[in-house]
Amino acid sequence: MSHHILHLLTLTLFFTLTFSTHSPPLDSSHLLSFKLKADPLNKLNFKSSNFCQWQGIQCTHFKVHRLILQNLNLAGTFPPNTLTQLDQLRVLSLQNNSLTGPIPNLSSLINLKSLFLNHNSFSGSFPPSLISLHRLKTLDLSLNNLTGSIPLSLTNLDRLYYLRLDLNHLKGSIPPLNQSSLKIFNISHNNLTGPIPVTSTLLRFKRSSFLFNSRLCGEIVHRECKPAEPFFGSAAPKPINQIIKQQPKHTKNKNTNKLAAIIGLCGGVFVICFVICVITRVVKRKRYRKKIMKPTMASDYIAAESAAAVMKMEEDRALEEKVKKLQMAKSGSLVFCAGEAQDYTMEQLMKASAELLGKGTIGTTYKAVLDNRLIVCVKRLDGFKMTGISKEEFDRQMTAVGGLRHPKLVALRGFIQAKEERLLVYDYQPNGSLFSLIHGSKSARARPLHWTSCLKIAEDVAQGLNYIHQAWRFVHGNLKASNILLDPDFEACLTDYCLSGLVDPALLFEEPDSVAYKAPETHKLDHQPTSKSDIYSFGVLLIELLTGKPPSQHPYLLPDELVHWVRSMRDDDGSEDNRLVMLLEVAITCSATSPEQRPTMWQVLKMIQEIKRTVVAEDGDNAFPTKVTSLAS
Numbered sequence: 001m002s003h004h005i006l007h008l009l010t011l012t013l014f015f016t017l018t019f020s021t022h023s024p025p026l027d028s029s030h031l032l033s034f035k036l037k038a039d040p041l042n043k044l045n046f047k048s049s050n051f052c053q054w055q056g057i058q059c060t061h062f063k064v065h066r067l068i069l070q071n072l073n074l075a076g077t078f079p080p081n082t083l084t085q086l087d088q089l090r091v092l093s094l095q096n097n098s099l100t101g102p103i104p105n106l107s108s109l110i111n112l113k114s115l116f117l118n119h120n121s122f123s124g125s126f127p128p129s130l131i132s133l134h135r136l137k138t139l140d141l142s143l144n145n146l147t148g149s150i151p152l153s154l155t156n157l158d159r160l161y162y163l164r165l166d167l168n169h170l171k172g173s174i175p176p177l178n179q180s181s182l183k184i185f186n187i188s189h190n191n192l193t194g195p196i197p198v199t200s201t202l203l204r205f206k207r208s209s210f211l212f213n214s215r216l217c218g219e220i221v222h223r224e225c226k227p228a229e230p231f232f233g234s235a236a237p238k239p240i241n242q243i244i245k246q247q248p249k250h251t252k253n254k255n256t257n258k259l260a261a262i263i264g265l266c267g268g269v270f271v272i273c274f275v276i277c278v279i280t281r282v283v284k285r286k287r288y289r290k291k292i293m294k295p296t297m298a299s300d301y302i303a304a305e306s307a308a309a310v311m312k313m314e315e316d317r318a319l320e321e322k323v324k325k326l327q328m329a330k331s332g333s334l335v336f337c338a339g340e341a342q343d344y345t346m347e348q349l350m351k352a353s354a355e356l357l358g359k360g361t362i363g364t365t366y367k368a369v370l371d372n373r374l375i376v377c378v379k380r381l382d383g384f385k386m387t388g389i390s391k392e393e394f395d396r397q398m399t400a401v402g403g404l405r406h407p408k409l410v411a412l413r414g415f416i417q418a419k420e421e422r423l424l425v426y427d428y429q430p431n432g433s434l435f436s437l438i439h440g441s442k443s444a445r446a447r448p449l450h451w452t453s454c455l456k457i458a459e460d461v462a463q464g465l466n467y468i469h470q471a472w473r474f475v476h477g478n479l480k481a482s483n484i485l486l487d488p489d490f491e492a493c494l495t496d497y498c499l500s501g502l503v504d505p506a507l508l509f510e511e512p513d514s515v516a517y518k519a520p521e522t523h524k525l526d527h528q529p530t531s532k533s534d535i536y537s538f539g540v541l542l543i544e545l546l547t548g549k550p551p552s553q554h555p556y557l558l559p560d561e562l563v564h565w566v567r568s569m570r571d572d573d574g575s576e577d578n579r580l581v582m583l584l585e586v587a588i589t590c591s592a593t594s595p596e597q598r599p600t601m602w603q604v605l606k607m608i609q610e611i612k613r614t615v616v617a618e619d620g621d622n623a624f625p626t627k628v629t630s631l632a633s
Helices: 002-022 024-038 128-132 152-156 240-245 254-293 298-331 346-351 391-402 434-439 451-471 505-509 512-517 531-547 559-569 574-590 601-619
Strands: 057-060 063-068 091-093 100-102 114-116 121-125 138-140 145-147 162-164 184-186 191-195 215-217 334-336 353-359 363-369 375-381 412-417 422-427 484-486 492-494
Touching (some): 024 063, 334 391, 451 492, 512 531, 531 559, 559 574, 574 601
Parallel strands (some): 063 091, 091 114, 100 121, 114 138
Antiparallel strands (some): 057 063, 334 412, 353 363, 412 422, 484 492
């Protein structure tokens, strides 16, 4: 008996020592050490007794595997030997803070797959320790103050598919990156120099990935690389006669003397020929002028003057026609879509009073009030972000998109394609965007919509997407709350549909919330959107509707944990709980990681309509709102 008790005590001591050395308290101490230096304004909420419940932390078996501390105004430094000791860390995001100083040695984070340190004020050189992190797939160091060169050894990270180093002060040449996995890449706005390496990977990326490096050259940036500098330096070459004069007087090389003589003779012959040609041309011109301006007879003078006048008129007419053509090319023409009535001209549209509504991923949107009090919405596509789509291709694309007509789509009424401008004309929607409805003003804490309003909006959006997918075989490509507008009856309508092919796909990943809407496969397969990637975005949108939280704040949770989190974001009474879970299950199904596991939009629409029928059967027709309402109403 005593032997068993002794054995039990030994095991207890062993586990006590093991867990006190390797488990929760150790990870928590590293987190607190980080907070001490990185958070002088005390923005981090590290108060719970269980550190796995601290803000931005996710654990597996009491080890931190995800740490998301972004948009928190952390204004200190990233101290060494703190977060770098979290040896099970897979994802680390400190983006959009105000951290300063160098990036510490991260080589101990051997399991790290995603690192977001962008939108801070980190200084110093590119961290060489990152090269040892062979599991790294996502690396974003953009918008910092990094200097020095990009290490050649970056080519060794053979799993890298997302690399952004733009908006820094990096210099030197670009490494010959040739990872077949690399799909998102940007090094613009730096001080990089020399030719862009010709690799199959780098040739895949658009010019926008390299812009604002004034000394980069190569076919991608449309800048010819200059020949190599002369062997003796970059100074201007001296004339051959000066080189000969500098030869030492005692040199008696016969070959050199012969070469100098030949060059001198050739040079002399060239000068003589040039002088003869110039004299001959001057004499001919004088004779011609004399013949035109001083005729020997009055009739010859009149004829010459008339000929000159006619020639001048022809030249003026040709110049006038050229100016007209240039003006036409610059002003373009207004093309109405799908047989629309031409209620206004392009000149009237250009003279309309304009009010800025917002600037998005693709372009800038204005409210335009015409003289006849007609109000339209004009989207000016950002030329810098446009791909190299031709005039004819743009015309075909917009004509096809302009043919889409559905109550849940904001109609494209017309488009203008000029030499330097591309404008789209839509119906104006007076009640703003779904984003504004969900999140409200920055000054007020927005509350989630009533769950029946969520269901109403979900059905509207699903109807619009189903029409695009089924009737026309298009895809939206950029579905998010800001691209859903509310019409005069507060019906949700899709806008900016079928335009993603007009811009560089990498630019659709610039905003954190936009990235959160994107399906995993669009990060890898040349960013081409599909109907299944639209469905993933729809699933993310549903969670945003139910929680009132933007996608960048959605945690990475298992389905059961997600249900608990969504419930915690709302204060509905328990009677609505089952219906809420039904709608959430649709969101979970849509946002499956694998495209093959996601339903079609037609199936999604049927699921939502089935939930609606259940509500009406239990509570009557009045249970389902005709207009969206807030949770408080």
